[in-house]
Amino acid sequence: MNDADLAPYLAASRWIDWRDPAVSEQAGRLAAGLAGDEAIAAACFAFVRDEIRHSADFRLNPVTCAASAVLAWRTGYCYAKSHLLAALLRANGIPAGLCYQRLSIGNDGPPYCLHGLNAVHLRRHGWYRIDARGNKPGVDARFAPPRERLAFPARQPGEADLPGIHAEPLPQVVAVLTTATDYAAVLAGLPDAEDCVSPVPTADWR
Numbered sequence: 001m002n003d004a005d006l007a008p009y010l011a012a013s014r015w016i017d018w019r020d021p022a023v024s025e026q027a028g029r030l031a032a033g034l035a036g037d038e039a040i041a042a043a044c045f046a047f048v049r050d051e052i053r054h055s056a057d058f059r060l061n062p063v064t065c066a067a068s069a070v071l072a073w074r075t076g077y078c079y080a081k082s083h084l085l086a087a088l089l090r091a092n093g094i095p096a097g098l099c100y101q102r103l104s105i106g107n108d109g110p111p112y113c114l115h116g117l118n119a120v121h122l123r124r125h126g127w128y129r130i131d132a133r134g135n136k137p138g139v140d141a142r143f144a145p146p147r148e149r150l151a152f153p154a155r156q157p158g159e160a161d162l163p164g165i166h167a168e169p170l171p172q173v174v175a176v177l178t179t180a181t182d183y184a185a186v187l188a189g190l191p192d193a194e195d196c197v198s199p200v201p202t203a204d205w206r
Helices: 003-010 021-031 037-051 067-073 078-091 171-179 183-188
Strands: 096-104 112-122 126-130 142-144 147-149
Touching: 003 096, 021 037, 021 067, 021 078, 037 078, 037 112, 037 142, 067 078, 078 096, 078 112, 078 171, 112 171, 126 147
Parallel strands: none
Antiparallel strands: 096 112, 112 126, 142 147
C-alpha cells in the first residue's frame, strides 16, 4: 500500500483520538528505547491487552468508547480496547485499523455478536491482525508476526472473520458504547454483523 492508502489508518478522530495529550504521552512512554515498528507495536499491544481491563470480565464501569476514555478509566469492551490500541499505534506513526469477527455468544450457535480487534501494518509483513481484548483461561492472544494468535477462532456455523480493515469504528458499535448505561447493558445488547457498513473505505487484511 502507498502512503495515500495508509493515511486513514494514521488519522486522529473522535474515537481514535491519539492527539489527546494523555494518549500521545502514553504512546511515547511505550515506545521509549525501542527501535522498529514491530517492537513498538508489541509494546502497545501488551499494554492494552494486560493493563486495560475488559469491562465484562471485571464487571467494570463506566462504558468507554474513545481511546482517551479507555486509557483514563483503564477499562473497555473489546471494541473500546481496539480503539485505544489503534490510537497508541497511530501516535507512534504505525498504521492501524479495526477488524471484526462474528462469534457465537454461547460458543454453540445463535445468538451471535461482533467481536472487535485490530490490524497493524508492519513494514516486514504488511497487515497483521492482533487481538488485545485480554487473556483469561481459554484465551491466549499474542503478538507473534507473521503468525496470527487471536483470542477466538471463527469456527462454528454462523461465525466468520469479517472482511475489511476499518479506519473508524462501525456505527452500530459506537451506538452501543455511547448509549449503554453500564457494562451489563452492553452485554445485554451486543451488536451483531447485520449491515456492517464502514463510514470510510477499508483495506483488506487477507
